[in-house]
Amino acid sequence: MKEVLNLKVLSLAYVLFLEMSVAVPVLTSYGRDSERFTRGVSAADSGVVRIRQLYCRGNGFHLRIDANGTVGGTREDNHPDSIMELFPVVDASLSPFHRPYSGEVRIMGLNTRLHLCINNNTGLLYSSEVSGPECVFQETLEENGYNTYSTNALSDSDSTVQRWYLALGRRGRPRRFNITVDTVTTTAEPDTDSGPSLTAQRRRQNHTVSTMLLRRLLGRRWKLALAGGVIVIVIILIGADVFGERDGKTALHRREDSAKDSKHIRGMKELDDVPPADRRREDLFYVPPEPRLGQLFHMTDKNDTKFTFRQNPNWRNSTCPRSLQRKAFLSEEFGPIFRPDTQMVINSKLFNVDEYWRMKPWATPFGYNYKDNITYEEVRDVLNMFPADDTIFNFKGRSRPQCITCAVIGNGGMLNGSKNGEEIDRHNYIFRVNHALTKGFEEDVGSRTTHYVFYDRSLVGVKADDYPISKDITYIFVPCRKADFSYLKSIAERKNKFAVPPENVRIIHPDWMRYIHYVWMRVKSFRPTTGGIMVMAALNSCDKLSLYGLGYNTKYSHYYYDKKYKAFKPVLGSHDHRKEIKLWDSLDREGITYWYRRDVF
Known part of the structure; x- marks a missing residue:
């Protein structure tokens, strides 16, 4: 009975909010x-x-x-x-x-x-x-x-x-703006001569009558405000069941107390909001859907084909009650451009001759145009060597959390001495990039890695013993040159010294690279940073997202693993670091992600 009362109170509060604000x-x-x-x-x-x-x-x-x-x-x-x-x-x-x-x-x-x-x-x-x-x-x-x-x-x-x-x-x-309403079902046969079916008429009638009774009951807006205040008081009196109990304490508790002791704990408030039961929830019968070509959609400028993107028909809204997707969709700044249904990964089932020529006009990594011609056969043969999976998460045979928490770890020097390691390792999935050294730096950057974003140049200067190689890591590759397809082929044939499991490799779709570069970054540089690509992949896939070690500065050394101080020197034309820092700042301030700023930003 108490749960029914809680549900009715929350439903009425939601309708009141929509009535006053939408x-x-x-x-x-x-x-x-x-x-x-x-x-x-x-x-x-x-x-x-x-x-x-x-x-x-x-x-x-x-x-x-x-x-x-x-x-x-x-x-x-x-x-x-x-x-x-x-x-x-x-x-x-x-x-x-x-x-x-x-x-x-x-x-x-x-x-x-x-x-x-x-x-x-x-x-x-x-x-x-x-x-x-x-x-x-x-x-x-x-x-x-x-x-x-x-x-x-x-x-x-x-x-x-x-x-x-x-x-x-x-x-x-x-x-x-959406509303879910009750409908009346009936077994009566519709009268084809009199227009719509009885079921359709009942559905429309129920929705209209419910709305009419609610509005007549509440009256003017001052009454709405008064009713809303009463509902808030009732919710507080009902107690923790409305918000969800966790160890006998409500969700209104932990956030304020933890923020008093340490500034960087602010980022973990979102992670703490996810009940442990949700983090461990498994779907033992999960069967990944077959990849298939979705429809094309346009953004920003329908006359410019570089804003034409392929939709992933297998994408579904998150079931996590506190997913960042909800905040992003409702954001005035990011809502109009947030399209997590954009096809992120390309594979053999999503590629054919027509797709090759559609993406041929744009330079790599946004298409297949390169000074040394990249042929259809080259791309096709490489894609055939890797699994036909259209997601960066592999839930087959693994636990599938209802709320996916992710940490993206850049290599910025401000992580040195941060002691964020334990906090980072508490996330479900942990993304790293390039050198991604953890040995000897576990206290600051953690020890776990589940996703690794890389290029063929990412491991230059890294000892073979420090290569991030594991059957539990998903490797995300972004082809930028003709030679990158030869590099991928050597990995598939297990001839590369970076001996990663080929079945764990995912290749980024050129459409998705255009989407994050032209719609989100909106810069004139060559491409987003590897860290920027990593953040956008997590942003479009996870329910809770924390960013660490992103945003280069001169106060700390270039990388957290530097043995002595090395100043950050941007390469003109390659990346727009300032634009990305502004983006991380906006996402953090809107509460969509958490960005570890230390004492710099």
Whole structure:
């Protein structure tokens, strides 16, 4: 009974928060009513087409689709890019006067001729030249006289349905907003002559009635604030069960007490938030999905093909209740560019002649263009030598934590004397790069390694005894030159002195390299640093992320394993260290990651 009460209280609090903070675009007229009978955007769409502006009641923005495909908001009334055409989705085989309307519409910019769509997995808005299933919206007339537009994607449960709503934030940017509501199922046969099925009608009716009763009960916004205060008091009185008990103490406890003693413990607050039971949770029946080519999607500029990326159709939202993905998706700065469903790894099942020529125009590592021609056969033969896996995590036969905690360890000199080793080793997965020396430095950098990001130049000057070689390490390789494919071939044939298990090697996809370089880094340098690539791989894969030894400076020696002080000297044109430091700082300040700054940054 107590658990049911807790769930109801939390659900009501969530609805109250959304009611006060989220604005949903609603329909208002644009000039005269411009309704006409016309042919729709496809053979299945025709009927009454309405020309409208979609107005966001909460913040005064009109929905807008720019000529470059960007979806956003504008406060300029009658802006050409804010005028939309709404096409009803009906049966084209019937006459215009006898077509039952199911409430589904397609939205297209009148000026740009681009369709508005929502990604069913992430809830992100985007535009498309071609209409598809993600470009169909459910139009609902609410009791206050406004319209809302949502998807109608069923969840895993037959008793609930999750809807992504068309919404804008207070700065006019697209905002992810969804609600999961109860539905009524019925075995009654639908009346094909009377329009939508009874089940569909009941679902829409339940959602509308529930919303109406809740809004009438709560009334004006001052009542919402009062009700929210009462709920907060009730939650506190209920106790630790709402937040989850851990050793008899609530999650509100440990964070403040630990921060008083040591500044660097601040990073471990996120790790402590993950219950030990979640860290050890296993899925003994886990079967990795077969890699398959996903759809192409565009970001930033639809006219520039370097912003075309391959989607990983096997990607799924994290089930971790405190995943960094949730914070990243809701971030005003990073939400519009956070696409963890971008294909990160390439293998033989994701590569063919068409893919080779699609990525051929861009220079390595962003494609296959190089001064010494890299042929299709070279790439194909190398990929055939390694496993066809499309993830950097190998859960087969291993424990699979519900909340994946990761530590990324750079080689910066500020780790020398930091005594972070024990803290680092507590993470599920630990990423290292280049020399990655741990012997003799365990107290500062830890001893465990689960992922190693490297090039053929990474181990120059390292003794063979210090090579990070283990059957438990996943090796992530980024080809940048023609010779790199020969290097990979020697590893696959076990002829390389760096004798790593070939079955543990993963090769980074050129699309993903373009994604992090042009969308996230936005720099003119040759490529991101190896440490930067490592951070982005973990950011798009883990639920909790801590960064150590990243951000070069002159206060400490270049590397933590230097025997005497060596000043950091940036190589002009190769990497943009300042840009990456700003990125780590922003991610840390938003609470998406933890960045160990020591006394430097």
